[in-house]
Amino acid sequence: MxxxxxxxxxxxxxxxxxxxxxxxxxxxxxxxxxxxxxxxxxxxxxxxxxxxxxxxxxxxxxxxxxxxxxxxxxxxxxxxxxxxxxxxxxxxxxxxxxxxxxxxxxxxxxxxxxxxxxxxxxxxxxxxxxxxxxxxxxxxxxxxxxxxxKANTMAHEAQLKMLRYQLNPHFLFNTLNAISTLILVEENKDANQMVSRLSDFLRYTLNTDPIKKVPLEQELHALMLYLQIEKVRFDDRLKVDIDVSEEAKLALLPSLILQPIIENSIKYAIAHMTTGGCITIKAQVFANELLLEVGDNGPGAELKDGQLVKSQGVGIANTKDRLKTLYEHNYSFVLSQNTPTGLKVNIRVPFEKASKI
Known part of the structure; x- marks a missing residue:
């Protein structure tokens, strides 16, 4: 007892x-x-x-x-x-x-x-x-x-769920518009592929508890589902470069924490480049911390003290709010100019190793 x-x-x-x-x-x-x-x-x-x-x-x-x-x-x-x-x-x-x-x-x-x-x-x-x-x-x-x-925990969980679910409709509307465009131009094969991948991605989001953390390897799998959907829209204009260490793949982090950042890169960088662009995703473990970096080679954005001068949607703000709610002060979220061009986001959170994937 x-x-x-x-x-x-x-x-x-x-x-x-x-x-x-x-x-x-x-x-x-x-x-x-x-x-x-x-x-x-x-x-x-x-x-x-x-x-x-x-x-x-x-x-x-x-x-x-x-x-x-x-x-x-x-x-x-x-x-x-x-x-x-x-x-x-x-x-x-x-x-x-x-x-x-x-x-x-x-x-x-x-x-x-x-x-x-x-x-x-x-x-x-x-x-x-x-x-x-x-x-x-x-x-x-x-x-x-x-x-x-208990009341504080319930409020905490409600806030996290609200922030996570606020992102899904935003992405869903964009994808449905893209599917509609493909159907209008009679690209039925691409439209069918996009619907199938959208179904897989939404199934993942619904089956993943927004309160729980997931291994980075699982998060990357979900990101690839999302990027495959976007590649139907952009074809060869969208390139992705992933550099993640084996140790970092076992790190736990909030589910779909990187998706809104990548969505912003596609919307405000790749979509405005006639020749297309590249999104890089890097992750490593250093000093018992998980270091994440998402960057693009787009036109970049105006920054002041590490913050966007002009807010670009809810993705960046929601990601920061989720990190703050989960980790309080034990995290960092930094925006900076990429080299030679573009914008990059660096995230630092405590390293928590998943028991198994």
Whole structure:
């Protein structure tokens, strides 16, 4: 049984602490009896007293649960009154067990002896009440903390899903327009190939959880599906150069994190070049970090402090937001001019190795 599951089950947790606490009380008294060299029959008295205390404090639990939301002064008054009444009754039971079993009917004459023994029992019950409220407050704080974490996680996941799914319609509309154009010019074979590859790509996006990370090798497979669709549009005008190390292929990263960057390169670079262009994809692992680079040899774009002066669609912004949501401050996303021409994007994220592909 895991400790956390025990704490979460309040009914079971109460009884475990209740029984363990009174066993501990009995052990302390037993050790004390050995110090004072009491007779063996006193052990039986100790067990009876602990058993009586265990039973008498159980009703306090249900009483405290009923007044849990009462005003503070009412709560304090009830706790002290109930502890005093329970402690006094428990003291009577303890004295009865002691005098009848251990001392064979002995009765002391001093009245303060009764009072002293009664107050000792009340103090113990007050300690029990304090522990009950302390543990109860701790459980409530843990419960609220778990609710807050769950709400934060759900919001986190909703944000990631929104960012991922916001990209798919944008790409889908472009592809459907391209298919429509191919049909209009009676390029039915190319249109059929494009529909087939679009189907494969969409199947991949639907089967991949946007919250989970995927190996880079799997991500590259999805990118090739996407690029094959685009190659139907651009034919030989679109070239792709991939340079990925074997170690980097096993790195985990958010699914389809590179697709909007490549889509931007095609839309704002390749599409404007009459002779076509080349997109390069590089990846390597260095110093326990995954280094990714996507570049093109297009006309480039105006940059200021590593940011686009004129925003070009939602792809770049969504990619940055996804990285920030997943990695907080432990990542980098840098835009820079490519050599000799074009634009390149460098991404750095922590290296997480996939167990298997």
């Amino acid at each position: 895991k400790w956390q599951s025990l704490v979460d089950n309040r009914q079971r947790f109460f009884w475990v602490l209740q029984i363990a606490g009174w066993i501990g009380y009995a052990l302390v008294n037993y050790i004390g009896s050995k110090v004072f060299e009491m007779r063996d029959i006193y052990v039986f008295v100790i067990v009876l007293n602990a058993y009586a205390g265990c039973l008498m404090t159980v009703p306090l639990r249900y009483l405290y649960r009923k007044i849990w939301n009462a005003k503070p002064w009412v709560l304090i008054l009830v706790v002290f009154s109930a502890s005093y009444a329970t402690g006094t009754l428990w003291s009577v039971v303890q004295k009865y067990n002691l005098w009848e079993i251990y001392r064979h009917g002995y009765r002391p004459d001093e009245w303060y002896y009764y009072l002293q023994q009664g107050l000792d029992s009340v103090y113990i019950i007050l300690c029990w009440s304090g522990l009950y409220f302390g543990i109860k407050y701790y459980q409530l704080l843990q419960s609220e903390r778990q609710k807050a974490l």
